[in-house]
Amino acid sequence: MKRPATRALLFDKDGTLFHFGETWNAWALAVIDRLAGGDAARREALARAARYDLDTQRFDPSSPIIAGTNREAAECLMTALPGFPLAALEALLTDLAKDAPLVPTVHLPGLFAALKSAGFALGLMTNDTEEAARSHIGRAGLADSFDFVAGFDSGFGAKPDPGPLRAFAEATGHAPAACAMIGDSVHDLVAGRAAGMKTVGVLTGPARASTLAPFADVILPDIGHLPVWLGTGFPKND
The missing domain is CATH 3.40.50.1000 (HAD superfamily/HAD-like)
Incomplete structure (x- = not known):
């Protein structure tokens, strides 16, 4: 039929x-650097949690952040930010996403x-x-x-x-x-x-x-x- x-x-x-790459890879690096606050070990941990390659400055295709929700992205990054309030992290990601460099x-x-x-x-x-x-x-x-x-x-x-x-x-x-x-x-x-x-x-x-x-x-x-x-x-x- x-x-x-x-x-x-x-x-x-x-x-x-x-x-996706031109818009979100650079944005993700800025987010990781902001959350790391100059701590190199935390920066590496955040990148691993996000499955983001700091050398190539891009997400691995397997990253759960690529197709996930904002809440899922926050939960992913939380594994490298013990004690950081989930609601505050989710709100920060939402606020930063509005200014992503759209291509x-x-x-x-x-x-x-x-x-x-x-x-x-x-x-x-x-x-x-x-x-x-x-x-x-x-x-x-x-x-x-x-x-x-x-x-x-x-x-x-x-x-x-x-x-x-x-x-x-x-x-x-x-x-x-x-x-x-x-x-x-x-x-x-x-x-x-x-x-x-x-x-x-x-x-x-x-x-x-x-x-x-x-x-x-x-x-x-x-x-x-x-x-x-x-x-x-x-x-x-x-």
């Missing part, structure tokens, strides 16, 4: 709208204007906080582009749970089968499959095509290739 044409697009944020994967305003004018419902779901997500899309010129914005703390759950994806479908009035989840991580695509959506993997995050392939209906170099993939899937005016 043929699946419905795609009418709604739900995007991950980090590694999808913004290059867009494509010209975002042009792409999202085209998708919106074509009639697609557009959403953003990230395992970051909703506050940071809204700050980032605002800085990128996308404040009015989305019909739905959610973080792990928005009350719908976090990926790979399909709850927030189903919330997007319900909020925009589309069946999950008419929605596509677009992301750079296995978490994104597993959530999409569980929600009954089409799944689109992009290669602007740490994961390789071979890692995403078992969970993706299609893999694209970046979200700029979406219009070609959608093709006749562009919804017509009713």
